[in-house]
Amino acid sequence: EKVDEETDEKADEKSECDTEEPKFHDAWSRILNVLQHRHVVQALQEFLNHQLVTEFVVQIANEGRASIESFQRAVMKFIGDLLTELGELVKRAPELISLMPITFSYFSQFLQEKK
Numbered sequence: 463e464k465v466d467e468e469t470d471e472k473a474d475e476k477s478e479c480d481t482e483e484p485k486f487h488d489a490w491s492r493i494l495n496v497l498q499h500r501h502v503v504q505a506l507q508e509f510l511n512h513q514l515v516t517e518f519v520v521q522i523a524n525e526g527r528a529s530i531e532s533f534q535r536a537v538m539k540f541i542g543d544l545l546t547e548l549g550e551l552v553k554r555a556p557e558l559i560s561l562m563p564i565t566f567s568y569f570s571q572f573l574q575e576k577k
Contacts, residue, residue: 499557 552558 499555 548558
């Protein structure tokens with residue numbers, strides 16, 4: 463009887479791992495499939511080279527010199543601009559829409575924490 467319980471527990475643990483891994487694997491596969499399109503890669507490169515991203519990274523680097531309030535305002539402005547840029551990217555690269563739920567859930571969580 464004790465052996466059966468241990469076997470059941472191991473099976474439960476294994477099934478939990480099995481469900482998490484495919485979710486990650488599926489998401490990663492979707493991302494890799496999207497990135498196989500040259501225009502998507504170019505659109506992402508353009509976005510990452512965008513002045514806004516550079517300014518935000520510099521703002522983070524200089525956080526010690528900026529007041530927390532102005533830093534928070536800069537972050538909120540960045541999020542608004544980022545969402546606008548993501549919208550532009552999706553116009554040019556519709557395949558990116560499969561990544562949007564992840565992006566929007568992250569930003570929505572961030573905005574909730576700031577309230």
